[in-house]
Amino acid sequence: MSAAADVRGAAQITAAISGGDLRSAARLITRIEAADEAAAPVLAQLYARGGSTPIVGLTGPPGAGKSTLVDQMLAQYRAAGERVAVLAVDPSSPFSGGAILGDRVRMGRHNTDPGVFIRSMAARGRLGGLALAAADALTVLDAMGWDRILIETVGVGQNEIEILRHADTVIIVQTPAGGDAVQAVKAGILEVGDLFVVNKADTAGADRTVAALREAVEFRTHALGAEAWQPPVLKTEAAGGVGIRELLQAIDAHHQHFRDHPKQFAARRRSQARARLVECMAAALRARRGDDEQHDIFDDTIDDVVARRCDPQTAAKRLVDSMS
Amino acid sequence: MNKPPVPEDVSRAADIKAHLEDVSVKLSRTATWSGIETKNSYGPADVEGMDYARDLGEPGEYPYTRGSFPEMYRSRMWTLRNIVGYGAPEDTREGIENALKLGTAGINIVLDTLSQEAVDPDHPAFSPDAGQEGCSLPTVRDLEVLLSGIDVTRTGVAWHTTMMIYPLVVAMAKKQGRDLSKLLGSHMPDHLQLRLSVGNEITVPTVLGHRTTVDCLEYSSRHTPRWSLGCPQAYNLRERGVPASGEIALGMAIVKLTLRDLAARGVGVDQVAPSMAWVSGSDIDFFEEVAKFRALRRIWARTMKEQFGSQDARSQRLRIACHTSGRALVYPQPLNNLARATVQTLAALLGGVQSLETCTYDEPICIPTEAARELATRTQQILANEVGAARTADPLGGSYYVESLTNQVEADALGLLDRIEAIGLIKAIEDGTIEGLMDDYNYQFKKEMDRGERIVVGVNKFIPKPEPSPKRFSFDPKGMVAHMERFRALKLERDQTLLKDKIGQLYRVARSGENAHPAMIDALIADASIGEVWGTVRVASGLSYDPFRVVESPFAYPEI
């Protein structure tokens, strides 16, 4: 196919997606998940149109009640007439590569609502590639014209932090059950959280967890100065819908903070773009085969640096040159 | 003496060899069906340290390992149950009368899936299910049709369902001016079991469900002391996927939490436990099931006495209501299920249960046909009259193997119970720990079948040639058509002012956290439907009126 035909085909798909064709959008996300290069020209066009939909990311350990929280947030957004898309990311089996994507079970009541679009995505064990695929999927959702986008991931690992960098507001969900707060601090997730939620706040130890989180958050933000956003620590009981209204208000307050501090918002957008560019470059390198056709060029270069066949600076230059 | 086959006969010889292998009877597994590894034989060393008086006791004596009553079936036979339920109340009534003619004891009714989940039969999304797998019973008026001419203070009806049936029966009794202290019958008020076996938080929210169980038991212990409470409903938990020890562990976890919460409301163990019966299954592994019933009675007795301070023997001696496992019955060659159900039934009798329903052989195919129902009844009659299964209490007691297996099932059950209680039962349900256990059990079960480590005749070995499918149960839908019309008409004709008043009161009571049962009963007397009553309780608990968010509440609730 010629480049011109590619662009024409891309334009058609772009128009369909912007025009509300759910199936075209869903199929494009499938191409993104498959790391299919055919998605690139469409994504290029969609990206140009996006950037205005606020994206909220949620993460937390398994069993923290994230899906239930998302379900309740959807209910309240819908009651206010807002149309919402959700990207729910779950791990894949490291043995088979398959996955059970079960987040929709807790959001089942929204299945019949045309104002809600939920897409599940399996991590597929990609090194770094997951964040890229998630970001591209967000580009698609962004172009579809939803009022809000939520992205939910499981865990508090490096992969999740990379995904969350694509969100404008990051919510860290914890439960009172022992040690989660400390874990969050250790995992470095404190730095990426704009809002902290202690869910299942009716169980024992909730106040202690809230206090521990507040202390840790204040310690961090103190160093950032008076102009910095002060991440609130909220309590919810997602199953009964308690605290959801306050959570949505806190999300709005965070958006308002960005409106009041355009420099901070610009910095957030720059850091999002930077993270994404780095991911794209890494992906581009990974797509190139090394001399032996077995490994990608990035892996091969790492080998060379480890074996001291090449120094890091020369290796980086070699990689950059290979991309031209 | 056989000559070696000539070449042209080789393939036929191979056929014969394969054929011989296929039909042979051989040991395919040394672990029990639940997975306990067994030995070639057992002896005194395997029951070392066992103390007869302390660990077994005579039948009818603490800790009741050998049976709950001294004379067992010589003093009182088990109750032969035959569960009926399909279509409109009139259809089920006809089925009950046919079952009684066959020799079933008492009236045993199952409701359709909608009534079981407190959803009205006119629900726009699920209406086709109304009356399909049980009787549709959305209002007191329907109950009056079903039990027309029956005095519920003289004839007890056993209800094989959890939600809403108790308030419905009490409402009808009150409406008829009966003395509630004489109300007879039983149901299965265990909502946590329903939450786990239904498998979702949407239809049966854990916390609200459990609160409703405690409400029901509190109300029953105060107002209807002769009503029996099938709690825990461990049968469904077992069928959902746990080993024999898991049935005990989960059931005990539910019972203990419920008793503790009742104690906090001032209802002591000896006020409620004598009314409780354990709803149990009987699976296919004969010795393991016998061991399970024995271990269960011992654990129950010791828990009631040692942990809850029971002083009343009636609280400590457990009554077991048993249904043979439907899960163990299979679709291919369904007549084989007669053999399975017979062994399960025998295990339950030798294990000393107080009531017993034998699953019909066509259970995996359809609602039981009349013919299959009759065979199930005859199975129990043959065991009772010809086999001698009822003659002597605990006939397997003292067997080294059975005593050792009883100890093993008990130890496994107590171990799992400890693990669940360390997490907290409610949390272990809400965070999916228990569903995970069940899913893992089913998954391993299927893997073992796929690998041939677990043989189910006709399913993964000895597979029969295709055969004509067995006859299916069917009934005339015209009863359901009339039933639905009657339901819609009632909604229009009832006293709307009274209804709104009672629904408003129910909402206020449920919001306050008080026992909602009296207000539920009053609303039902005012011709509210089960969906309306439960929906109102849900709204008062901060949930949606309709679990599936299809129907909006027709009521305006007061501001509180």
Next chain:
Amino acid sequence: MAQEKIRCLLAMLGTDVHSKGIRTLAQLLRDRGVEVVYLGEHNTADGVINALIAEDADVLGLSYSTATYLHYTHDLLDKMRKAGVADVPVMLGGLIHADDEPALREMGVKGIFGPGSGMDQIAAFLQDVTGKSLTGDASSST
């Protein structure tokens, strides 16, 4: 390098609560490398179709243990045609009576896996209708 996976949506329609079969199937499919989107019990046809579209599933699997499957399946396939997603193959499992198989096939059901069906049959069906290949059973390494 494209990573093609079979995406299979699993759901139950109506008030049927016997989900243990479909839950085990989800695990077994995962072991074969399938990405299972699990919807659980108590779905309506409209809800399943919306999920089918958003998830871009290659196959839709339904499980039944109650007698109303003819009604629910007919209704679902009808609505799938109206929604323009009748091209997604539908498979049924659970207590499907052999007498009903011709009627179900006539409606447009592509795969019927009644009592006694094995995973190999289901895996072969999925590969056949999607044109994508599955890895072998990887559960032995778990």
